[in-house]
Amino acid sequence: MIAAASALAAKTAALRPAAQRAAFSSSGAARAVSGRIAVIGGGQMGSGIAQVAATHKHDVTLVDVSQEALERGRGYMAKSLKRVAKKQFPEDAQAQGRFVDEVLGRVSLSTSPAAAVGDAGLVIEAVVENIKVKQELFAGLAAAAPEGAILASNTSSLPIARIAEPLSAERKRRFLGLHFFNPVPQMKLVEVVRTDAADQQAVDDAVAFVKGIGKVPAVCKDTPGFIVNRLLLPYMMEAIRLLERDVASAQDIDTAMKLGAGYPMGPFQLCDYVGLDTIKFIVDGWHKEGQGLVGDKLFAPSAKLDELVAKGHLGVKTGKGFYEY
Template identity: 70%
Template sequence: MYKYTTSSFTTRLGMRPIVARALYSSSASSPIKRVAVVGGGQMGAGIAQVSATFEHGVTLIDVNAEALERGQKYMAKSLARVAKKKFPAEPNVASDWVEAVLGRVRPTTSLSEGVRSADLVVEAVVENIGVKQKLFGDIAQAAPGHCLLASNTSSLPIGRIAEHLDAEAKARTLGLHFFNPVPQMKLVEVVRAEHTGAQAIESAVAFVESIGKAPAVCKDTPGFIVNRLLLPYMMEAIRLLERGAAEARDIDTAMKLGAGYPMGPFELCDYVGLDTLKFITDGWFKEGDGLRGDKAFAASPKLDELVAAGHLGVKSGRGFYDYSASKKK
């Protein structure tokens, strides 16, 4: 069992302390002060933004300057929206606040330089086990001995990502699964692999709370908590459609109005990305721990057809729904 502070425990019992932290907390309650984020895409930039908002020193790392520039533009645009709500009648104050937050983020293309003084490194790169294994090996060599090594993966086992690290580095390796869009989504899954030490989990939970998020600790199991429950639901909705039980729009309406979901399953599929959904479920069906051959994750003809046609959801302009008209507006 892992021990938690009284504040951590009471936070889990009710939402009010979490909401209060989201508005007023700073990095003072966390031993983690310096954060390095590897990957300047939307997820990495979002993690960097939130960390900097709560006064952590942040290094954003990517392989080229163009990717870093895109990440910085994403943060600037996102922070401008936050500042407009935070300081609605004080545009100068809002501008200064945005500038101050961005000033805490230092971009670099050098991995070794970016992680050498970090207390926490969060990896947010492509979902490829080989890429992540090599990256974690490089990070472990360059980062300080106390540094936590975290992956933002949503589908790959933390144990496999860390399998080539030595025992000491493995004890500091865990999952920190943020949700998209990071600035708005409150949940972070803190994933404990078999090799992860108790101190690493405790420090990770404190960090998550210090940036205004709500941690949910779980074992290193396929899909962790949210995706393990969501993906069977999404796949079953697709099979309902394939069987002709109802149209996609009617299924979405039923789940939103009948079950209180903010998005229907097909809206959610399109938002996540149909290629991402297929990648994860195919992987679980073929080699997921305890999920191999599970019919819930068997290939869907409709999903395969859409992905093969390049209809990947919102990001491509078409998935189960057509978004091309709204993009032109």
């Protein structure tokens, strides 16, 4: 996955256009919500973002390193849209088909990042969680995109300002985080993450875009975990430590939090859904180099989590984690 993302970054740098266009005026939020949306990364997150934008009448270009990856992404969208169509038009098969075709018709596929962002008002990156890959990718995207375009990362754990380090001061003013949640078509929240370098207009434009695609924005500073993961990860790690101390079983802890706190999922169900490897990657990174979190006991390594990941028991995606599926 990292290799594919690196290839995407290299292709972006190699295909920079000779001239850039400032495709939008400086008149407020219309810049962000009109014009083409380019989504870099055709996995489940990227295809979900593309689907939602296209559903709300945006022309979208979905970009990945190969045609095979793009067709997979298109398949994710088609499957999801068919479910949506059945709910919207339960008694009308023809209307269902038209709905799916119309939304997919707004999504173009491309293996050329530079070409895809040439007329984009908003570029959203959704590739592997690797800081160097993202930096290389955005260096190329910044050279190819219109001057007024917003550049945004969908990262869930990496510092937005660090991703933007290779960019010019002007580009940094319109660079921020747009953190969607999985599955994108169902989850309403988008965290809009602002760095110290981002200007207020960029934040306002991003908020307008988020509202325009039927999502709810929550604006926050560029801090480890933003809002949701900063609160969620300690919760999940403390649940794992309760299990390690033999305070209660995973099932009883889940039951307690669902019935006692009103949560739709218990912490272990949630861990398995997110992916134990993802949780370990985030907490290990924060414990080693997270701003203000280095050495924090909340994010100290967990023997139980390390053991499950080492065995390849990563949760729902592998059929086994804290539970079996």
